[in-house]
Amino acid sequence: xxxxxxxxxxxxxxxxxxxxxxxxxxxxxxxxxxxxxxxxxxxxxxxxxxxxxxxxxxxxxxxxxxxxxxxxxxxxxxxxxxxxxxxxxxxxxxxxxxxxxxxxxxxxxxxxxxxxxxxxxxxxxxxxxxxxxxxxxxxxxxxxxxxxxxxxxxxxxxxxxxxxxxxxxxxxxxxxxxxxxxxxxxxxxxxxxxxxxxxxxxxxxxxxxxxxxxxxxxxxxxx
Numbered sequence: 724x725x726x727x728x729x730x731x732x733x734x735x736x737x738x739x740x741x742x743x744x745x746x747x748x749x750x751x752x753x754x755x756x757x758x759x760x761x762x763x764x765x766x767x768x769x770x771x772x773x774x775x776x777x778x779x780x781x782x783x784x785x786x787x788x789x790x791x792x793x794x795x796x797x798x799x800x801x802x803x804x805x806x807x808x809x810x811x812x813x814x815x816x817x818x819x820x821x822x823x824x825x826x827x828x829x830x831x832x833x834x835x836x837x838x839x840x841x842x843x844x845x846x847x848x849x850x851x852x853x854x855x856x857x858x859x860x861x862x863x864x865x866x867x868x869x870x871x872x873x874x875x876x877x878x879x880x881x882x883x884x885x886x887x888x889x890x891x892x893x894x895x896x897x898x899x900x901x902x903x904x905x906x907x908x909x910x911x912x913x914x915x916x917x918x919x920x921x922x923x924x925x926x927x928x929x930x931x932x933x934x935x936x937x938x939x940x941x942x943x944x945x946x
Contacts, residue, residue: 725753727884727916728774732783735769743769745940746783753883756910756930757918760945761937767920770937771888774918775807776800788883805833808877808915812889814869816861822848822872823857829880847875851905867898874905878913885909887919900927 728751735744743766751757761767772778774787776795785792790803808829816825823844830840848854851871853864861869870890877885887906891899903925909915911930924934934945 726750726786727753727755727788728918729786730783731785733773733780733785734782735766735773735778736781737769737778742781742940744773744937744942747940747942749935749942749944751916751918751933753916754910754914755916756907756932757916757935758924758932759918759920759935759937760922760924763922765937766940767937768888770942771886771918771920774884774886775804775809805829805880806883808880808882808885810870810873810877810885810887810890812892814861814866814873816869816872816876818861821858821860822853822864825861825872826875826879828876833880835880843879844875847878848872850878851875852901865898867894867901870894870898870902871905874902878905878909881913882915884916884918887917889920889922891925892922899925903927 731748732746733744734742734746736742759767759770769778773780773785773792776792780793788803788806790799826844826847827840830843848857851874853868853871856864856868861872891902894902906917906919907930910917935942936945
């Protein structure tokens with residue numbers, strides 16, 4: 724099976740501050756569902772940032788989607804991000820845009836034709852059960868609905884990888900389960916690699932998954 728993420732002796736730190744991830748080696752197969760856990764401040768979000776290029780490796784190698792992340796050029800990073808979907812705990816929706824335009828953002832960046840984009844957006848908003856909210860703005864929706872918009876946006880451009888940072892941390896049980904179902908569906912139906920940072924792995928998971936845990940700067944697999 725192809726490796727979609729490969730880390731060798733990966734070390735991560737902010738500027739000259741204390742090392743957060745220290746000489747870690749791991750890999751993630753294409754189509755895997757991976758949970759990353761650890762205590763607050765352990766480096767979970769830091770690791771995720773490195774996977775989408777917001778933080779460059781201090782030492783070692785990190786390859787994501789075939790792209791070397793160390794000293795990555797802006798051109799290569801923009802190319803990679805066209806193949807990654809990102810879901811944040813605080814949604815990061817553009818409040819001045821309708822939910823349709825928010826979902827369309829990755830398609831606009833990737834240069835899709837307007838008519839193709841509109842069809843894709845309609846399909847996705849139906850998929851996340853928000854077709855009754857068309858024309859509304861993010862702040863007119865509940866937190867769970869906003870996160871479903873964020874999920875639709877992450878799926879819009881058929882990414883090879885979805886990275887999710889505490890995607891259900893602020894949601895009620897119902898909304899959380901909807902998000903987990905969508906992430907599971909992306910993995911099982913679309914064969915998308917899904918990497919989720921979380922404090923708690925839900926007991927309702929119906930698919931096999933890999934569990935990576937971060938502790939004292941080390942990353943190890945929990946069996």
